[in-house]
Amino acid sequence: MINIAILGFGVVGGGVADLITNNKKEVEELGGDSINIKYILDLRDFPDSPFADRVIHDYSVIANDPEIDTVIEVMGGSHPAYEFTVEALRKGKNVISSNKEVVANFGDEFMRIAEEAGVCYRFEAAVGGGIPVLSPIISCVRQNKITEVRGILNGTTNYILTKMFTFGDSFDNALADAQARGYAERNPDADILGIDACRKIAILGALVSGRLVPTDKIHTEGITKVRHEDVIAAEKLGMKIKLLGRCVVTPDGLYIMVAPFMLTSDSALSCVSGVYNAVEVVGEPIKSVMFYGPGAGAGPTASAVVGDLMEIMRSGRNCAIPVMVKDEGSALSFDGFKCRTYIAMKGGCMGCVADAFGEAKAISADGEIAFLTEEMSEAEINAAVSKLESKGIEILSRIRLL
Amino acid sequence: MINIAILGFGVVGGGVADLITNNKKEVEELGGDSINIKYILDLRDFPDSPFADRVIHDYSVIANDPEIDTVIEVMGGSHPAYEFTVEALRKGKNVISSNKEVVANFGDEFMRIAEEAGVCYRFEAAVGGGIPVLSPIISCVRQNKITEVRGILNGTTNYILTKMFTFGDSFDNALADAQARGYAERNPDADILGIDACRKIAILGALVSGRLVPTDKIHTEGITKVRHEDVIAAEKLGMKIKLLGRCVVTPDGLYIMVAPFMLTSDSALSCVSGVYNAVEVVGEPIKSVMFYGPGAGAGPTASAVVGDLMEIMRSGRNCAIPVMVKDEGSALSFDGFKCRTYIAMKGGCMGCVADAFGEAKAISADGEIAFLTEEMSEAEINAAVSKLESKGIEILSRIRLL
Structure with missing residues (x-):
């Protein structure tokens, strides 16, 4: 005994x-x-x-x-x-x-x-x-060259985003519904600002890299700025918006972040609905495996x-x-992280967009201009956004693509 | 070394x-x-x-x-x-x-x-x-009262069914395409007749129950009888058809089987497309967890x-x-397995259906009658089908619901 x-x-x-x-x-x-x-x-x-x-x-x-x-x-x-x-x-x-x-x-x-x-x-x-995540990563996956671990790590925010997609709810309505069902706290900040997911991606990143990045070095965005218009735009593109924790492993260090991302339906994570969580590990030669299930509950x-x-x-x-070793030096500056980005803005025209971003793909949107950039670094995107803003154009949304 | x-x-x-x-x-x-x-x-x-x-x-x-x-x-x-x-x-x-x-x-x-x-x-x-399956089941899940392990265990058949759904292909065309891409063997029987999935569900069943059921005691159906019309009917119902291996654990023994099932979009397995595999474990208090990834490849x-x-x-x-112990006695007779079933038939009318099946929900279908039964045992379904056949009605399809 x-x-x-x-x-x-x-x-x-x-x-x-x-x-x-x-x-x-x-x-x-x-x-x-x-x-x-x-x-x-x-x-x-x-x-x-x-x-x-x-x-x-x-x-x-x-x-x-x-x-x-x-x-x-x-x-x-x-x-x-x-x-x-x-x-x-x-x-x-x-x-x-x-x-x-x-x-x-x-x-x-x-x-x-x-x-x-x-x-x-x-x-x-x-x-x-x-969901078994830590054990299988250590016992079954670490022999791979792991290039990324990412996941839907917070059920509350995934429930809210699912409601916004399925029922066209606004963020505020979806949050109120989540609170009424007991999925969100009365003070929902730890969830909706990405703080909870940030802790979890710190832990996952440490498991695959051995390096525990302090949470204040992790680029963290919540879902509070996701608008109904962004949901519509994503749907037109055949995409969904999910709050992801991502730890991208490069030879130079880790890009580690929590932020909303647009995902195509090819991505296994795009299927994860409601309060469910999932963690995906990408590496060679395993390609990609995903662990899925209830992320909370007694x-x-x-x-x-x-x-x-x-x-x-x-x-x-x-x-x-x-x-694992605590190592803030292993987190690379987010400025160097590259991806495609969806941007919506008020005012301006696709000509200004081309001027600031170079190539960009316009998306039809009501009363606003929306487009997808080519793959650019955060620093490049920031510079281009500033250029637009200096012309009095208001940036309404900015959501990265997985 | x-x-x-x-x-x-x-x-x-x-x-x-x-x-x-x-x-x-x-x-x-x-x-x-x-x-x-x-x-x-x-x-x-x-x-x-x-x-x-x-x-x-x-x-x-x-x-x-x-x-x-x-x-x-x-x-x-x-x-x-x-x-x-x-x-x-x-x-x-x-x-x-x-x-x-x-x-x-x-x-x-x-x-x-x-x-x-x-x-x-x-x-x-x-x-x-x-996909890590065996290790996490043993290391992370077996402390639960496991009531079922089930999965999409064969990538070839899942690719064929995905093609039939996404592109409206016939079974024969989808198989030819799978062969052309190297996903299916020239002799595809082990895949399409469910033999490969049968071996895998025998192993999974043994892991959760400790009892290895001989494969010849496992009710095994392939996907060769799934018709384009069934795909259309499933789509009308908001469902997909997947070849599942299932081992249902009851106090009296195991219901263990391989067969095509119709799944609602609520089921995590319904999202598994193409050559991917997934294994879901259901139990208390874990509810359900799923492991997902490439089911084959070097x-x-x-x-x-x-x-x-x-x-x-x-x-x-x-x-x-x-x-695990080899134990053919642990497999219960499939006659006692209960579920809802989709049936399509030529000739007859919903009156004959009601006469044979009692309650049944009609589905609109072109040139044939299709319906969903209430939950009935295999033996009851067999008896009702025989009753229809004795009236000269031809049964075109019979696919269980998960």
């Missing part, structure tokens, strides 16, 4: 306790041993819960109990998750986390401490909820957390995730 | 040798050691290959060389792959296979022998080509083979796949 402690008895913590209880047979067969949830740490009491007698409020009880083999940190936020994790690892306990914020900020440090202490730090649930997230526990029970230190 | 031997220097064997050579840095970092391709077994010589000096024709050299750590069997077919595998495992060598035929027929035996010998038998490439398949080698180098016996 192994003893575990769960830090945080919210949606995910409850899901983990339920999974271990409800799927006792599956879990014991796979892990090769029974699991005892010895403690659940929370500020609150849960007198009506079947786990009421495990609930404690003092972390030191867990940290100082030598019987605790693995600590499951599902509290969210950087602090005290950081302090609790460091202490548990130093005391020789494995730690499993679903907390993308703490992984993106301190994952490199945790993995170093885990290695020194001869224990595991795992965090499958921190990216893509229940059950799926708990599945990923318990999956990590199973791996630790089966393989111990053998299942350790390769150490 | 570890020494390996590759059995079969065809498309996949060549891909494996290329990957180990071209991605030397990635492979050595991940595996923690260098890899020497000591032998390549083939009937032919390859004087112009950079590996010409490793090519041998006598398997006993490999079997009797104690330096060989791992044998990579990418020859295809049941024999002599079976004999070579048994001998290698008994002599304490790990074996990796991409050969779905030999895995579906003898996988249980190989895994037993591997366990006795304290070595690994792995076969990620046998299902879904380069590079992707080699990626999966080398991924298995990496796992063995990193984890040894710890990465062993749980043993």
